[in-house]
Amino acid sequence: MTISVGDKIPAVTFIQPTADGPQPVASADYFAGKRVALFSVPGAFTPTCSAKHLPGFVEKADELKAKGIDEIACTAVNDAFVMGAWGKASGVEGKVTMLADGNGDFAKAVGLEMDGSKFGLGSRGQRFAMVIKDGVVEHLFVEAPGEFRVSSAEYMLEHL
Secondary structure, eight states, X not given: OOOOXXXXXXXXXXXXXXXXXXXXXXXXXXXXXXXXXXXEESOTTOHHIIIIIHHHHHHTHHHHHHTTOOEEEEEESSOHHXXXXXXXXXXXXXXXXXXXXXXXXXHXXXXXXXXXXXXXXXXXXXXXXXXXXXTEEEEEEEOOTTOOSTTSHHHHHHTO
């Protein structure tokens, strides 16, 4: 079942790339007491994700924070090393936190996984964005397959 507005974020563990190596991050701890703009991409370093999705949130970080967002996070079904390298290559420092969902536990738990086997990607997370306030989904924007519109930073800004 797909997560909905008003639902609590499920208990999963993300892996965050840090200067000290990969660190586990419990979803309950990460989302507690703050308003987070979280977006999911099918894969790090993939064309739309690298050219539009992640750069949009980096570029609009200050505008999102001015609208009450405390933190911006990107997740993908990739390992922490790939997410760390992608973040570094994309200049996310101080703007977007990279949260690896290497086993797809989060994508499965929120009911937003996809089958990317046709492209050699296996099971991945769909392209989506959500605003999470103190662990509860406040806004949810799920893309239709193959599209990039409603999960963008610009679209999110229009709805805050």
